[in-house]
Amino acid sequence: MVEEQLAHTKAEAKKTVEKLEQSLKQWAHEYYEQDAPSVLDATYDEAYQHLQALAEQYPDLITEDSILKQVGGQSLKADLPKVSHPVPMLSLGDVFSTEELMDWVKTTQKQIETPLAYNAELKIDGLAISLVYEKGGLVQASTRGDGTIGEDVTQNVREIRAIPKQLKEPLSLEVRGEIYMPKQAFVKLNQQREKDGLKTFANPRNAAAGSLRQLDATITKQRELAAFLYQVVDPVQTLGVKTQAQLLVRLNQLGLPTNHQNKVVQTKEELTAYINTQTANREQLAYGIDGIVIKVNELALHPVLGNTVKVPRWAIAYKFPPEEAETVVRSIEWTVGRTGVVTPTAVMDPVTLAGTTVSRASLHNPDYLLAKDIRIGDTVLLHKAGDIIPEISQVVLAKRPMDTSTYVIPTQCPICDQPLVHLDGEVALRCLNPLCPAQIQEALTHFASRQAMNIDGLGPKIVQQLLAQKLVTNVADLYRLRLDDLQNLEKFGQVSATNLLNAIAASKQNSLERLLFGLGIRHVGAKVARLIAEHFQTLPAIQAANGEDIAAIPGIGQVIGDNVAQYFASQRVQELVFDLAQLGVNQDYLGSKTADQGPLADEIVVITGKFDHLTRDDITAWLQAQGATVTGSVSKKTTHVIAGDKAGSKLTKAQALGTPVWSESQLRDIMDK
Template sequence: MIAYHDYRYYVLDDPEISDPEYDALFDELKQLETEHPELDDPNSPTKRVGGAPLEAFAHYRHALPMYSLDNGFSVQDFRNFIDRLSRLLPDRDASSLAFWADPKMDGLAVEVVYENGQLAVGATRGDGETGENVTENMRTVRNLPLTLRFRDDMPAPAVLDVRGEVLMHRDDFETMNSRQLEEGGKVFANPRNAAAGSVRQLDSRITAQRPLKFIAYGVGRVEWPAGVDAPDWSTQTRVMEGLGALGFTIPPRGRRCESPAEVEAAYEELSQARTQFPFEIDGVVAKLDDRELQADLGATARAPRWAIALKFPAHQGVTVLQDIRVQVGRTGALTPVAILEPVSLAGVTVSRATLHNEDEIRAKDLKIGDHVVIQRAGDVIPEVVRPLSEKRTGDEREFVFPETCPECGAETVRLPGEAAWRCPNMACPAVRRQRLIHFVSKAGLDMEGVGKKWVEQFIDAGMVTTPADMFSLDRDELLKLDRMGPKLADNILASVEAAKNAPMRRLIAALGIRLVGEQTARTLAAHFRSMDNLFSEAGRELGEDEPDPLQELPDIGPEVAASLRAFFTNESNRELLNRLRDIGLWPESDLPELSEAPVEGPLSGKKVLVTGAVPGLTRDEARQAVIEAGGEAASTVSKNLDILVVGDKPGQSKLDKAAKLNVPRMDADEFLRLIGK
């Protein structure tokens, strides 16, 4: 009975009884379960409140891969997709292919597995093959059926894998964030982050307090019991109708489109109506409706050939540029930040946006007090697009870049050819803080579980001032910190200890040397082979008129070489490096040596940048694959880039810049074929 009323309330939004009546039924069930423990059922409605915290999530291997989708960013991209289908289906008239189209929801992809009608497993998508087992958390999602609502014309499958999105409604998100703020809890940046963080919460009792919803968009395995007259699920349309009948919430305004032209119409309609949805959507997903055709077409290594996600243009809005403040980064770079009159953009309140550097402010002719157009690039990162100069009153004022560092008062400098003003004081508190945060981050030594907030607490407590201090953290001192427990302290110390095994390239990247990113760190590690060799060469003073050997290495020009020598000859940096050597963090290279002769291969002479995940390869492996194929692995988009390889979840800014520069694109599967993977 309670499951029925949950369905009426959370799925249909049409309750039949009052809240007090529901509470009375719920209390009665709890009392019965207490008096009769033999009736215990893991899928009882009383289990939605969560249970004891877990130490970690177990892995779950999906029976069928949970593919990501290829993206399109315009109607033309969709037409190109139709052209590909017409080549793959030469016997079909592409103009009359039917599709199922529904909104692309911006949440966390999850699979829920039912056995004989009962919820058995909930797992995140992960890498598509293996995700995290979050079953206990999924049991707390109120609109997710714990038991399927089967009937005579819709029997329960013996096994059913349902794929869907876990998300939050915008109103629920705002209410939750307000409550979190009042209670001193975590405040989330947007509904997607809140949903993802809640599903991956180790304490399911906390997840149970979050206003999560599960919306089904498809299926994996479907196995019907022997002897059962199985319903017709031969089309995506029938699948979605069936999921609705079994008790799942399905995407609103999903529909069957009788032709590609109808998909285009649905895309335009939903693009205009996106703010009318109670949750975030960022596009339309179009799938061939005929599931037999889906099976015939199959999938590439990363995505089905029969579906595409058509992304919407970025949300835009108008607000006032109230001020411009300057932040100091780990290399001393001063970054201007726009302080905006708070404005709601796609359900998210935006009050700040980066302005990158002084040149951008001048190029966009931005003045403090301007009305400005802002957008969320990729519907995530706030960006100031342009001022509305026609709204100027004369009271607006020019922004003057500070001549001294706002943190330490040192005189700022701007080197020839650089866009950034810098604080030259490496002892600046802000520089030290950002260097420490970078040192432990994924771009540095990747100390798992040691995030920005913990580093800031360590600094504020006087526990660390340099990266080397991370390796002297004391368990008893850690336990004195707010929200720190024994298990977490042990995990942090274990993560710090594990970082001592990092390869040379990661240590170089972690040091935060100006102009030295991941690719340059790889080049240095591959050439010098050990930190001793690098320390010896980069740390010596060059003789008069002596050419710099560093500049003979790939991708290292005069500015990078000068930055390396400035770092390795600086006394405080040399002291830090000597401490790291004494600690035992003084690794050798894990990369093959740089070849004297250029490698011949399919990418010979090509400058290639990989954005997004390439199936079967880590980011480092993808870069190395470019090099082994004779190419040069780039780290940024420029007019000199020859190929942009686009994998899963690519960087939107890289895609946009490459499009403006007409850089040729290559998908991940073509890249894998080219390099022989």
């Protein structure tokens, strides 16, 4: 395709180069500096290849400020200190087919007399990072920036649990790798941002970059970032290793997180088999990858092969081809969340994408919908953002029906018919009617959810019936329900009604953090609720606190502090809290009184894999109720690992350390005792 795009005359080439440079620089600015790309990686790569091809044909058209001579993006935030990289952090060259990859292998082999071996590694979809350790202690962390000057993100990186502040040996070295956001953390973050009326991240890489480059390190801490490290400046001298494969093992011995999916290959067949295997397994990984990195395994050969201006000659990145599917938009639905945010969703003809059937895709907010100019009847290209979330990449204008018109954004709530508004600084539309049935239903469902008040049996359908029968108008009314009320509901008998009433009554004894989370305060998730409850101990104490008092809690910050203070300043909320207290709902923090006395008080447990009968939230909640500490990574301090299907590297590490492992069935037996 690139060859077909080459200009026929130098004059045409000059115009094309200028246009490509302008587009590529704008896209790079959006990707690297704003963490908000407007085009797919594949679109950028194709334009970049086109420019490279023109540069080979007309080298004098390429100026010194060409994007072809830049590494990564510029160092962005003026408020973040700058860091100089004495040894530049280079980008990798890209290939987009196995044929191109084999050409690179052939060219590389020609420069070395002895047969080469290669270390094949997963290409993590994240943000390049440099970590400097002195005598084993982390003293500096910085982004790549333009390859020569990056940003100092030391305080933020210190909040990432996967990165040790102290190595297991007192060594001084600079280690490089990738900060990434796990898929589930990405989904969770975007869901929360959508609920809060904020712009969602396009993919995990941009979410990771946006989370790391915060001026407030507490925000980074909340984002659940992780890391894989794979490079050391002068590794032979610093660590005494001879190969890239040995380097990964050595880094792991020092306590640094490494990816264990690498493999040393020598033949074309071995390399092809590795690529095919990892491509097939891509969906099952807990993190995003966008290709395979192939490195000459013998480290002593790296300086021999050398670098170009911006890429090393001893490594190459094979990029996965984008997976897209074509479908037709049949309607656009609008849903109202518990905070009043009104979200559009495209309803499309079902299509298979990345192994799953997709018929719906979030359009996030009105600005997104209008920017894409998506209309009813449009044929669109669908992809999965970060291999996870279905997303419309573009409209196929050539197939647009003649009778379509620009979609008209609603001005009234689709549920209560009240006006929709844009609040300052938000891209979302919001229904501000506190009596909107959709908001009340979502608020009640959230209040009863497992991480909140955990009222077993009170799901969305039951809530819907309670509202339709006008048995409840807010969460306090749940505690006024009687047996006669519930027996009138559809498919409810005496037994089911009694069970639900018992579950509602039991929820009165929950610890404060569950109530605080269940109230649905903006930006207050389960972890934040626990921090606040643990600090203040009682709900009246929280009500009496101001935004600064709450923000001063480690891990909270001013935005959350102000939101909580504003929430409890509301007369309606104060009446609700008083009502709940009168109904006997506990408003004290019980964690500090019960956790240490639990039967698992000394246990440090890691949960990994997929489970048939229990959710991770179920397991975590039960473990914490027994006094255990639940962590995300396996270490020598881990006392047990609970492993489901496809447990992966955490199970492997636990087995290597001799850590006891419980299966799901073993755990259920323990829970039933």
